[in-house]
Amino acid sequence: MSHPHPELGPPPKLPExxxxxxxxxxxxxxxxxxTVFEYGGRLLIxxxxxxxxxxxxxxxxxxxxxxxxxxDRLDDxxxxxxxxxxxxxxxxxxxxxxxxxxxxxxxxxxTLALIEAKLQEHRIRPYTLEVExxxxxxxxxxxxxxxxxxxxxxxxxxxxxxxxxxxAVHTGDFKMDQLPLDGRLTDLPAxxxxxxxxxxxxxxxxxxxxxxxxVPPERDISxxxxxxxxxxxxxxxxxxxxxxxxxxxxxxxxxxxxGRKVAFVGRSMVRNMGIARDLGYLRVPTGLVVDVKxxxxxxxxxxxxxxxxxxxxxxxxxxRMANRDHQIRIVEGDTVILASSLIPGNENAVYRVINGLxxxxxxxxxxxxxxxxxxxxxxxxxxxxxxxxCKPKNLMPVHGEWRHLRANAELGALTGVPKNRCVIxxxxxxxxxxxxxxxxxxxxxxxxxxxxxLSVGDVTETSLKDRRILGDEGIISIFVVVDSTTxxxxxxxxxxxxxxxxxxxAFSAVIPKIEDALVKSASDGVVDPHxxxxxxxxxxxxxVSDSYRRRPxxxxxxxxx
Numbered sequence: 001m002s003h004p005h006p007e008l009g010p011p012p013k014l015p016e017x018x019x020x021x022x023x024x025x026x027x028x029x030x031x032x033x034x035t036v037f038e039y040g041g042r043l044l045i046x047x048x049x050x051x052x053x054x055x056x057x058x059x060x061x062x063x064x065x066x067x068x069x070x071x072d073r074l075d076d077x078x079x080x081x082x083x084x085x086x087x088x089x090x091x092x093x094x095x096x097x098x099x100x101x102x103x104x105x106x107x108x109x110x111t112l113a114l115i116e117a118k119l120q121e122h123r124i125r126p127y128t129l130e131v132e133x134x135x136x137x138x139x140x141x142x143x144x145x146x147x148x149x150x151x152x153x154x155x156x157x158x159x160x161x162x163x164x165x166x167x168a169v170h171t172g173d174f175k176m177d178q179l180p181l182d183g184r185l186t187d188l189p190a191x192x193x194x195x196x197x198x199x200x201x202x203x204x205x206x207x208x209x210x211x212x213x214x215v216p217p218e219r220d221i222s223x224x225x226x227x228x229x230x231x232x233x234x235x236x237x238x239x240x241x242x243x244x245x246x247x248x249x250x251x252x253x254x255x256x257x258x259g260r261k262v263a264f265v266g267r268s269m270v271r272n273m274g275i276a277r278d279l280g281y282l283r284v285p286t287g288l289v290v291d292v293k294x295x296x297x298x299x300x301x302x303x304x305x306x307x308x309x310x311x312x313x314x315x316x317x318x319x320r321m322a323n324r325d326h327q328i329r330i331v332e333g334d335t336v337i338l339a340s341s342l343i344p345g346n347e348n349a350v351y352r353v354i355n356g357l358x359x360x361x362x363x364x365x366x367x368x369x370x371x372x373x374x375x376x377x378x379x380x381x382x383x384x385x386x387x388x389x390c391k392p393k394n395l396m397p398v399h400g401e402w403r404h405l406r407a408n409a410e411l412g413a414l415t416g417v418p419k420n421r422c423v424i425x426x427x428x429x430x431x432x433x434x435x436x437x438x439x440x441x442x443x444x445x446x447x448x449x450x451x452x453x454l455s456v457g458d459v460t461e462t463s464l465k466d467r468r469i470l471g472d473e474g475i476i477s478i479f480v481v482v483d484s485t486t487x488x489x490x491x492x493x494x495x496x497x498x499x500x501x502x503x504x505x506a507f508s509a510v511i512p513k514i515e516d517a518l519v520k521s522a523s524d525g526v527v528d529p530h531x532x533x534x535x536x537x538x539x540x541x542x543x544v545s546d547s548y549r550r551r552p553x554x555x556x557x558x559x560x561x
Contacts, residue, residue, distance in 0.1 A: 011430040011442025014038060018434040019165035021201065024446050025049065025065035026399050028426045030207065031088040033399060034065040035170065039163040042140040043073060045080040046159060046170050050091030051448075052313065062451040064092045067099065069428075069444035074100040078140030079129070082107035083172025084156035085114040085243050094122040095456060102127055106139065108146075108155035113275045114243065133157060133187060147194075148187040149174035152218075152376030153243050154281045158191075166200030166433055169390070173205050173399060175378045176385070179217040181246050182281075188389055195390040201433050202392035202412075206400030207377035209408035214381045216374050222250050224371045225337075229258045234300040234333040236260065237362075239310040239318040240340055242268040245276045247339045247373070248306060249283065255304045256285050263292040265307035265328070266317045273306075300333075310340035311350060319349075322356030332361030339372050380411055387415040394421045394438035396431060474499030474552045476544070478536050480518065482529075484560035488522050489515060491561075493536065502548060510543040529558040 014020045019039050025032030031051035037044045051063040070077070080103055082090055093115055097103060104127045105115060112128050119126055131137060132155075133148035143162040150156070151173045158171045169191075176186045208215070229236065236255075240247050255262045264270045276282035295303055305328065309318025318336070320326035330336075336357050338350070354364050367373045377399075378386065387395075395417045397408035409422040423431055423438050428446025431438055449456065475498050481491030493514045495507040517535045536556040544550055 008429065008440070008443035010444065011432075014432060015434050017165055018432050019163050019168060019201070021168065021203070021396065021431045021433065021438075022069065022444060023398060023425060023427055023429070024067075024069070025051070025092075025427055026088075027405065027429075028400075028402055030399075030401060032063060032065055032092070032427075033089050034092065035203065035398065036070060037142065037161055037168065039165060040141045041076060042142070043070065043077045044139060044142045044144075044161065045077060045096075047083055047089040047172070048080055048092040048096050049086070049088040050451075051088065052311065053450075062091065064095050064449040064451060064456070066428075066446045066449050067096060069446070071099065074103070077103050078142065079104040079106050081139075081144060081159050082111045082115060083159065083170070084108075084151055084153050085111040086153055086173070086241070087243070089172070090115045090118070094119055094124060095451070097124050097126060098122065101125075104129055104139075106131055106137065106144070108132055108157055110153070110155040110245075110276065110279060110281055111157075113279060114272060117271055117275060131157070133190075145194075147190045148184055150177045150180050150184060150186045151175065152241075152246060154182055154184070154245050154276075160194055160199075166436060167194070167198065168201040168203065168433065169194060169199050169392075170203045170398075171205050173207070173377060175208075175215045175376055176382045177215065177217050179219050181218050181249065191386070192389045195392075199390050199392045200436055201394045201396060201431075201438050202387075202390055203396045203398045204383065204386070204408060204412075205377055206397040206404040206408035208375055208379045209383060209397070209400065209404050209411060211375075211379040212381065213379055215377070215379050216371075218246055218250075218374055221247075221372060221374060222253070225250055225254045226257065228335065228337060228365055228370065228372070229254045229260070232301070232335040232363075234331070234335070235303045235305065236335045236337065237305045237307065237318070237321070237328075237330075238337045238339055239307055239316075241310065242266065242272045242308050244340070245273075245281050248273060248276075251304065251306060251339070252282070252284060252288060256288055260302050260304045261290045261295075261298055262288055262304045262306060263290050263295055265292055265305050269306060269308055309353065310338050313349070318357075319353050322353045322360075324360075330357055330360040330362050334360075334362040336362045336364045337372055338364065338366040341367055341373050341375055380407070383408065383411050384415060387412050387417065392417060393436060394423065394433065396423045396425060396438065402426075474501065474550075476502075476540060476552050476554050478514065478540060478554070478556040479559075480514070480532070480536060480557070481559045481561055482518070482522075482527070482532060484527065486522060486527070489518055491559075495540070497552070499552075501550065502544070502552075506547075509547075510540055513539045513543055529560055532556075532558045 022036045025034040033047045033049040035046045106129045131146050136145045145160040147158040149158045161168045307317035309316030357364050395412040397405040413419050428443050430442045432441045477496050479494040514536050517539045533556040537554045
């Protein structure tokens with residue numbers, strides 16, 4: 001199995017007749033999926049998603065793929081193929097279209113409807129091409145064939161990309177549920193046909209490659225939900241992804257059966273479910289869905305609330321309910337259902353929310369104690385089956401952390417893909433398909449781009465380090481006035497601390513140390529304010545470290561008069 005080397009340099013020029021594949025997100029992480037295909041000087045992008053921040057990224061709203069490697073080639077992009085409508089596949093599109101709004105978007109009806117609604121908020125009117133399974137479209141030099149795949153959102157598609165260099169197939173996110181709620185199966189005969197034609201490079205969803213067997217059918221959940229609804233005494237609050245149409249349909253069906261009304265909470269949930277209903281993907285009995293403002297007129301045992309926040313996102317509705325920071329107040333006897341799996345890295349945030357809800361008396365039903373969610377990604381048994389159908393000549397696992405990518409490559413090798421043709425890459429690693437062989441040839445920049453409020457890319461790793469220090473260790477500010485000619489102290493030092501755990505009165509012990517350092521520097525002829533600030537910082541930093549074993553942020557200010 002080939003893998004990236006940390007000292008990889010920039011890739012060479014793409015050989016004539018070769019196909020270049022550059023993942024800019026989604027490898028080594030769950031989210032931020034984006035892959036760039038290049039042939040004949042033209043580019044085709046598959047997906048452009050976001051990653052949601054973790055605890056060590058305070059203040060960050062979203063994390064985008066890094067567009068640096070394609071920024072000066074935006075005119076070469078023939079289109080963006082969107083495999084499905086989840087945020088980790090479409091959430092970055094508005095930020096790329098800000099740089100060039102006329103890049104065509106290609107996707108299924110629901111996927112395009114979801115991204116168009118999102119782009120409306122950014123005041124962008126995109127060029128779109130609606131496709132469905134079985135369609136073939138020529139997009140520049142790329143002939144794209146779209147194949148139906150089953151996932152946790154309707155209308156998901158895989159894409160086969162034909163070029164003179166060979167055929168690459170990108171699965172997007174998929175599983176092989178044999179009893180899907182909407183009756184739309186992963187089109188295995190279509191994949192078998194592609195396999196017979198010859199798949200030169202297969203890019204495959206790796207998320208569940210470590211999980212043995214097969215994913216249970218979605219319809220298994222319906223009975224569990226009905227049991228939860230039957231036992232609930234007061235309100236039922238369901239947290240789900242705002243695009244999980246299948247799960248919301250099951251919630252609506254159970255609510256209808258038990259005579260409850262449903263209200264959607266949160267802008268994204270209201271928007272997406274409205275789109276799904278209008279396009280016929282969500283069947284809503286007349287009178288079932290009500291406005292959240294009318295809930296006061298209903299008894300608690302007549303109410304179902306559907307909101308976001310199943311991953312513990314701090315600003316989502318469920319987290320705010322757990323923190324008593326939402327108009328909906330959790331009370332003793334409420335039932336909360338977390339209808340999703342845990343995305344790796346979100347465990348602590350989710351359990352914090354569960355504990356908060358339990359504190360206020362709610363019964364919390366989640367994947368750990370009831371079968372209220374099944375994954376949307378193929379497990380190892382399904383992947384083995386898939387490889388035996390597709391018979392790829394080269395394999396490139398995508399969509400997963402390192403352990404998932406490697407497990408997926410090992411599954412491919414078990415089915416006969418030569419180990420040296422199982423390419424394990426990471427974000428930014430460039431893979432060329434030349435003469436039927438896929439090889440790693442270099443690396444481009446593919447770091448995290450942080451969105452913080454209205455700023456995109458302004459927050460750096462250094463900024464986040466400062467925020468973490470402020471949050472963990474606090475801040476100490478020092479204010480000193482010195483004579484501009486002699487460097488002698490004429491005012492201060494004054495010290496203030498916030499969040500450091502040190503009483504202001506304790507700083508009387510360090511003031512003589514600051515004065516000694518500045519007096520000594522003045523005697524040596526040092527009068528530069530920046531140098532004096534560093535002396536004050538070092539004096540206070542050493543004292544705090546020796547006395548308290550802490551490392552707060554220290555901000556010295558030296559003013560000349």
